[in-house]
Amino acid sequence: MGSRFLQIALVITFIVIAAMLYSQMGQMGVETLNYSDLVSKIQQGKIATMNINRETVTAEGMYIPALDTEGKQTVTRYRSNLPPDYAALLKTAEEHNVKVEFIRASGMAALFNPTMLLWILMLLMPIGLIWFIVSRQSQSGGQSQAFNFGKSRARMMNPERARVTFKDIAGLVEVVNELDEVVDFLREPAKYQRLGAEIPKGVILIGPPGCGKTLLAKAVAGEANVPFFFISGSDFVEMFVGVGAARVRDLFDQAKRRAPCLVFIDELDAVGRLRGTGIGGGHDEREQTLNQLLVEMDGFEPNSGVIVLAATNRPDVLDPALLRPGRFDRRIVVDSPDAKGREEILKIHLKNKPITADVDMRELAQRTPGFSGADLRNVANEAALLTARKKLDRLSMTELAEAIERVVAGPERRSRVISEQDKKVIAYHELGHAVAAYRIPGADPVHKISILPRGLALGYTLQFPEEDTFLHTRQKLLDRICILLGGRASEEIAFSEITTGANNDLERATELAREMVTRFGMSERLGPLTFGNKHQSVFLGKALMEDRNYSEDIASQIDSEVRLIVNGCYAKAKSIISDNKRWLDHISSVLISGETLERKEFEKLMEDLDAQFGAPGSARASSAFTQQPGSIDLCISGDGA
Numbered sequence: 051m052g053s054r055f056l057q058i059a060l061v062i063t064f065i066v067i068a069a070m071l072y073s074q075m076g077q078m079g080v081e082t083l084n085y086s087d088l089v090s091k092i093q094q095g096k097i098a099t100m101n102i103n104r105e106t107v108t109a110e111g112m113y114i115p116a117l118d119t120e121g122k123q124t125v126t127r128y129r130s131n132l133p134p135d136y137a138a139l140l141k142t143a144e145e146h147n148v149k150v151e152f153i154r155a156s157g158m159a160a161l162f163n164p165t166m167l168l169w170i171l172m173l174l175m176p177i178g179l180i181w182f183i184v185s186r187q188s189q190s191g192g193q194s195q196a197f198n199f200g201k202s203r204a205r206m207m208n209p210e211r212a213r214v215t216f217k218d219i220a221g222l223v224e225v226v227n228e229l230d231e232v233v234d235f236l237r238e239p240a241k242y243q244r245l246g247a248e249i250p251k252g253v254i255l256i257g258p259p260g261c262g263k264t265l266l267a268k269a270v271a272g273e274a275n276v277p278f279f280f281i282s283g284s285d286f287v288e289m290f291v292g293v294g295a296a297r298v299r300d301l302f303d304q305a306k307r308r309a310p311c312l313v314f315i316d317e318l319d320a321v322g323r324l325r326g327t328g329i330g331g332g333h334d335e336r337e338q339t340l341n342q343l344l345v346e347m348d349g350f351e352p353n354s355g356v357i358v359l360a361a362t363n364r365p366d367v368l369d370p371a372l373l374r375p376g377r378f379d380r381r382i383v384v385d386s387p388d389a390k391g392r393e394e395i396l397k398i399h400l401k402n403k404p405i406t407a408d409v410d411m412r413e414l415a416q417r418t419p420g421f422s423g424a425d426l427r428n429v430a431n432e433a434a435l436l437t438a439r440k441k442l443d444r445l446s447m448t449e450l451a452e453a454i455e456r457v458v459a460g461p462e463r464r465s466r467v468i469s470e471q472d473k474k475v476i477a478y479h480e481l482g483h484a485v486a487a488y489r490i491p492g493a494d495p496v497h498k499i500s501i502l503p504r505g506l507a508l509g510y511t512l513q514f515p516e517e518d519t520f521l522h523t524r525q526k527l528l529d530r531i532c533i534l535l536g537g538r539a540s541e542e543i544a545f546s547e548i549t550t551g552a553n554n555d556l557e558r559a560t561e562l563a564r565e566m567v568t569r570f571g572m573s574e575r576l577g578p579l580t581f582g583n584k585h586q587s588v589f590l591g592k593a594l595m596e597d598r599n600y601s602e603d604i605a606s607q608i609d610s611e612v613r614l615i616v617n618g619c620y621a622k623a624k625s626i627i628s629d630n631k632r633w634l635d636h637i638s639s640v641l642i643s644g645e646t647l648e649r650k651e652f653e654k655l656m657e658d659l660d661a662q663f664g665a666p667g668s669a670r671a672s673s674a675f676t677q678q679p680g681s682i683d684l685c686i687s688g689d690g691a
Contacts, residue, residue, distance in 0.1 A: 092142050099149040214268040220398050221391025222262060228382050229266060232357060233273045236310050250379040251347055252358040256365045257384030260424030263361035267314045270359060277311035283320030286339045294339030302346040302356065309355030318360040322372045340369060348376040386422050388518045389415045395423050399430035406446040417454055417497065417514050429453045460505020475541060476501045476509040477638045479551050482540025483511040485630050486533045486623055488656055493529055499647040508551060524572045527562060531619040534559040539623040543631060563615040573611045581608060629666040633659050
């Protein structure tokens with residue numbers, strides 16, 4: 051609407067300007083005279099005819115037989131203003147045989163008057179500008195804000211444009227089966243209704259970010275032959291009370307008219323948080339919107355044929371009334387993929403990319419524990435960018451391994467100038483992690499050691515498990531803390547000094563030790579108890595303020611237990627490093643010269659040195675937290691954590 055009005059305004063402006071130019075062209079070659087000069091020329095016999103209108107006199111000179119310089123006959127034209135009393139002018143013209151004609155000005159002639167045209171243009175331009183601005187504002191978002199403020203902002207998915215199907219999803223077999231059943235119910239409801247089965251009213255996808263919840267919704271839209279509406283939870287909530295509820299009503303009205311259909315609400319926690327936590331109480335806009343959503347999903351009026359598909363990574367903050375059967379009948383957990391799932395996901399993301407024959411999907415899957423589908427897609431894209439940067443034709447294992455490290459720790463920073471002394475400290479720090487991991491039985495193997503700056507890290511040690519593990523023993527957690535503290539222990543033993551490089555290691559070790567005591571009940575002194583509320587922030591949807599559920603005496607004991615665990619693991623790490631000091635001295639020189647060590651090189655060096663010096667024996671940490679799936683130990687400068 052706005053663009054069409056702009057086009058019309060431009061056309062009108064062009065016509066007005068053209069008319070003004072045409073009117074001015076008619077006055078070209080006309081000599082302007084005052085009244086007395088015009089009378090003088092009449093008396094001299096130089097005027098043949100006169101045309102008189104209401105305001106002006108247009109006169110033509112007498113025919114002159116002589117030719118001009120170009121051989122053309124010339125007739126001079128004059129123009130003068132008409133005096134109020136022009137009777138004397140007419141008498142003078144009659145005496146000198148001047149032909150006089152009176153011209154009645156038409157409406158078009160008056161309209162094409164330059165002065166009139168200028169006034170019309172000046173009047174139309176501000177009116178057109180105001181109309182254009184109002185039209186643009188009222189049409190923003192494709193809907194009139196003045197009259198459709200309470201209309202739903204949900205958009206309908208075009209089935210022909212939904213290119214994602216269940217074939218494009220890997221690593222989520224059980225989830226796909228659950229959603230495929232919903233799609234099949236919409237396609238063939240009679241197959242289920244003859245057995246007394248009812249269509250589910252709501253399906254909620256729960257999982258961490260990047261695991262494919264929105265992608266699954268797109269696949270459902272691509273598979274289902276029914277209308278599919280999609281909207282974000284934040285699109286309901288406005289600053290005006292009642293607008294969100296009106297949009298919920300309008301959304302379900304549209305859905306009911308097109309039933310059976312699917313409605314997808316992304317980021318449900320934006321509108322479905324626990325009620326009673328806002329400062330505004332029951333008049334809070336978000337709560338009013340949630341109340342309307344609860345009624346629409348399962349209220350007095352039947353809502354048959356409309357399935358609500360929602361996604362969230364914060365199920366803990368949702369209102370219980372929203373999650374009960376009858377509203378969201380089915381809760382589907384979309385978790386991070388296991389090794390087999392990661393392998394299948396990598397195959398999908400590398401399917402349309404040229405790769406070399408040496409690319410091993412299984413090895414890549416083992417090197418990416420804990421990666422989500424979004425992380426794996428990023429790995430494939432980073433590898434393609436690196437390949438293009440190197441001007442190669444195919445992706446190889448080198449680029450894919452580099453891409454994994456870029457996703458984990460950031461891009462390399464070879465331009466950063468590091469002194470030889472700092473290089474030596476970083477090398478001993480990272481080897482402290484690696485040697486501790488190598489000597490502790492059952493620890494995850496070290497895949498790479500590097501002293502090249504990457505992201506905020508001055509160096510890093512990559513550890514990847516051989517297989518996915520979901521339960522971690524107390525000893526495993528203690529071993530993990532011991533490995534984290536191996537870098538600080540190595541610095542202290544090698545240089546009799548400590549640096550700020552262990553900042554990140556100390557934070558993680560302290561956090562893991564505290565969770566062992568407060569969450570996992572792994573303290574012998576405090577027993578199998580948990581301490582502290584899981585959620586202590588208003589932004590998590592709970593109360594504005596929550597007091598801890600333990601006394602000051604218990605808090606002091608927790609601090610003591612955390613200190614005991616960390617100090618015990620640090621003592622064990624120092625013991626391991628002291629026993630392997632000669633190993634560190636030999637391998638550090640190799641690491642400094644080559645800057646990186648891969649798993650095979652590191653293990654070969656350790657085996658050769660064991661054969662030369664005699665293995666000092668394995669060690670067990672006497673006291674230590676956990677091993678998250680896959681880990682990276684970073685040596686980070688003190689001004690960046």
